Amino acid sequence: MSVNASWYLTLAAVLFTIGAVGLLVRRNVLVMFMCVELMLNAANLTFVTFARTLNDIGGQSEVFFVLVVAAAEVVVGLGIIVAIFRRRVGATADDIHNLKG
Amino acid sequence: MLRAAFLIPLFPFLGFLVLVPFGRRLGNPLAGWLATIMVACSFLTTIVVFAGLFRLAPDHRLYVQTWYSWISVDRFRVNADLLIDPLSMTMAAFVTGVSALIHLYSIGYMEHDEQFAKFFLYMNLFVSSMLILVLSGNFLLTFLGWEGVGVCSYFLISFWFSRPSAASAGKKAMIYNRIGDAGFLVAMFLIFERTGSLEYQTVFARLSHVGTPSLTAIALLLFLGAVGKSAQLPLYPWLADAMEGPTPVSALIHAATMVTAGVYLMCRINPILFRAPDAAHVIAIVGAATALLGATIACAQDDIKKILAYSTISQLGYMFLAAGIGAYTAAIFLMLTHAFYKALLFLGAGSVIHAMNDEQDTKRFGALRRAMPITAVTFLIGWLAIGGVPVLAGFWSKGDVLMNAWKNNSGLYIVGAVTAVLTAYYLGRAYMLTFTGQQRWVEARQSGGPQLHPHDPRWVMSVPLVVLAGLSVVAGLINLPFSHWDLLARWLTPVVGAHMFHPHFTTAQQWYFALADLLFAALGVAVAVSLWRGTAERPAAEPTVLRRAWYIDWAYDRLLARGSTELAEVTALDVETRTIDGAVNGVGALFRSSARVLRKVQTGYVRNYALGLMAGLVLVLAYVVSRTV
Secondary structure (H helix, E strand, O other), X not given: OOOOHHHHHHHHHHHHHHHHHHHXXXXXXXXXXXXXXXXXXXXXXXXXXXXXXXXOHHHHHHHHHHHHHHHHHHHHHHHHHHHHHHHOOOOEHHHOOOOOO | XXXXXXXXXXXXXXXXXXXXXXXXXHHHHHHHHHHHHHHHHHHHHHHHHHHHHXXXXXXXXXXXXXXXXXXXXXXXXXXXXXXXXXXXXXXXXXXXXXXXXXXXXXXXXXXXXXXXXXXXXXXXXXXXXXXHHHHEOEHHHHHHHHHHHHHHHHHHHOOOOOOHHHHHHHHHHHHHHHHHHHHHHHHHHHHHHHHOOOEHHHHHHOHHHOOHHHHHHHHHHHHHHHHHHOOOOOOOHHHHHHHHOOHHHHHHHHHHXXXXXXXXXXXXXXXXXXXXXXXXXXXXXXXXXXXHHHHHHHOOOOEHHHHHHHHHHHHHHHHHHHHHOOOHHHHHHHHHHHHHHHHXXXXXXXXXXXXXXXXXXXXXXXXXXXXXXXXXXXXXXXHHHHHOOOOOHHHHHHHHHHHHHHHHOHHXXXXXXXXXXXXXXXHHHHHHHHHOOOOHHHHHHHOOOOOOOOOOOOHHHHHHHHHHHHHHHHHHHHHOOOOOOOHHHHHHHHHHHHHOOOOOOOHHHHHHHHHHHXXXXXXXXXXXXXXXXXXXXXXXXXXXXXXXHHHHHHHHHHHHHHHHHHHHHHHXXXXXXXXXXXXXXXXXXXXXXXXXXXXXXXXXXXXHHHXXXXXXXXXXXXXXXHHHO
């Protein structure tokens, strides 16, 4: 049974939804961070799928940019998380609301 | 020799430039000597240029020295140029001469002042501006000098600015002059619009293309400028207050030179006045009215400088009377002689004030003749000269004006004659109160004040007194009313001759006029001596209405100053705080209150922001999908 493009797209949609819901419902910063990664990779998967389907290398090369940016973002984000861990116990996002208006 | 003309205003300006950074270091008296020498150099240069001009044939006595193109915008071209002609050189000669003497006097007068160098810095700047005013070849450069002398006058009136009266007197002079200067400015606009030039020579050559109404407007607007600068009705009260300045300033700026700038301007524009007889008539009437008004007020003042100030206003009125009837030579002649004897009287008053420890009230002087013989004698000469006693300078110059006035309009003559009697009277009163009678200063000072030992000032102050007294005696020689002796009239002919009022008198008539002048002078002197010999209290001769200067200053204060102050208060409260500030504060309050609501959006919870992002994403997606379906 050949796996056609719609499977990949469905998988990507499922991954994206898991990531989005996870981001919204979890309170742990580290987990929220992983959810963001999940969403990014869901987007990557759609890029690759369409690159295969449309026979266009553009989608695959776009993925490299996303990976690079994601890696950079991980560096900054993890740095912030480490800084937070140093100052307080635990990393519950709701405890960090100093910018409340 | 004419080429040296640019040095005339440059020397005092150099003095100014040196004194600005180094004045304090040069100190007392070196700064004063530097300033004096600069003005003296200017005087010597003037003599050289004067001689150069004199050697030319009368019709060729005109030399324009162009420094550079000052403003050049399309058709509007103004050069920085000097106009060397008999009129400007006559002015320059007496301005520099009298200035040099008064600078010398100031070295003595200001010797105890802490701001010695600053005083001379302003004085030098003043002389430079005055010379630019006089020598300029166009209206705009004249205006530059005009404003320059105005600002120096302001600085020097307010020289002792820690005294509130001096500070407000300076402001008063500035504000009154602004009114006049507005007239001068509008006149320049009109001149340029009608003739396309501001150069005197070009403007005068093109006058035949300009209609009489325009010329009348131009003449009256320029006269408005002159009224402000020369303290004529209705803009005269500032000059009386200007006496708050140091006495040498009063002598130089508010008697001898700056205030005569208006008369000079009227003589300079004689071709315009010739074509605008109505304007000339207004000038003569205003001049006559001011002459009489100033003289009446001077009769009842106690402050010696106030007497001289109102006398100056009166004499300036006399000059405008002469200029208005077209007797330009008489106006310049009176201006010259007046510069000598009025500067003399002011400097004499300064010596007395100095000796009396800054007291200015004539009622507290008395019997100073023995203690201060040089001052007394020179003041006496000044009084007799201004009073028109033969054969002193004032006799000839005032007689010249009166004779011309008679031929023009007998009403003007009568006003002039009454003024002449009053002039001899009020200065006689000042002399008698100051130098004769009881030693009233002894009793005034016995109540705790310092003991006074009045004496004549040192040589730097007495030399100018003696020189000016000498000039007040002999200055009449430059324009005697005999054929071949009217030197000034013939000298000025190339400038004013074509548009002058030329009355003819027989020798007998001239003798009658001379006799009448003698009578006026004798009457004034006799009344003054008989009324004020041995007494200082004659309330009947000093009616309150005259002591209060006809209540004119009071009326201005009530009608104009109070009204504008109240208007300013209303606008400060209602317009400024309520309307303008209200609008500004209202905008601020609006943003404050809206922000108070909107800030609730910033909860500080990451999940809320994430939800917002998601919602936005959904909205964008929904929009895209709805478009494609």
